[in-house]
Amino acid sequence: MKREVLVCDHQNRVALPSGWLVSLEKAGLAAAERIVAGHLATGGAPLVDIECVEVALVDDAESDRVHREFMGIDGATDVITFDHGEIVIGAEVAKRQAAEYGEPELRELLRYLVHGLLHLAGHEDAEPGERERMEAAQEALVAELWPGMAS
DSSP, X not given: XXXXXEEEEOOSSSOOOHHHHHHHXXXXXXXXXXXXXXXXXXXXXXXXXXXEEEEEEEOHHHHHHHHHHHHOOOSOOSEEEETTTEEEEEHHHHHHHHHHHTXXXXXXXXXXXXXXXXXXXXXXXXXXXXXXXXXXXXXXXXXXXXXXXXX
């Protein structure tokens, strides 16, 4: 199946170079293919059958709205994933977290994208054991993909 990842910037609070969107699309596609080919997707996971993953980079206000409307939780968040193949990423959250952890903003955005793809692959992070397995898979993919983005 031919798959694609589309990344769109729907906010104006964080300046994101247009080249970053292209880099995120390429890395997102590579991550999705590695997840599926590496059998990191659980049986019946949506990612296996999704042809187009749409990623929306949003500001805190929109992240908060989506978080409240679809999850019943107040406040902006890093990433929200929908089974139909949409991933909503909080650009302002990424900027704050990158600064807090001394990470490049683009790497933090990549981390959120990979996190969303892993959710589409059936990974969960509600329980500590699940979270540890998901973070291990996430960080391995980020470490693998980042050198190609950082150059």
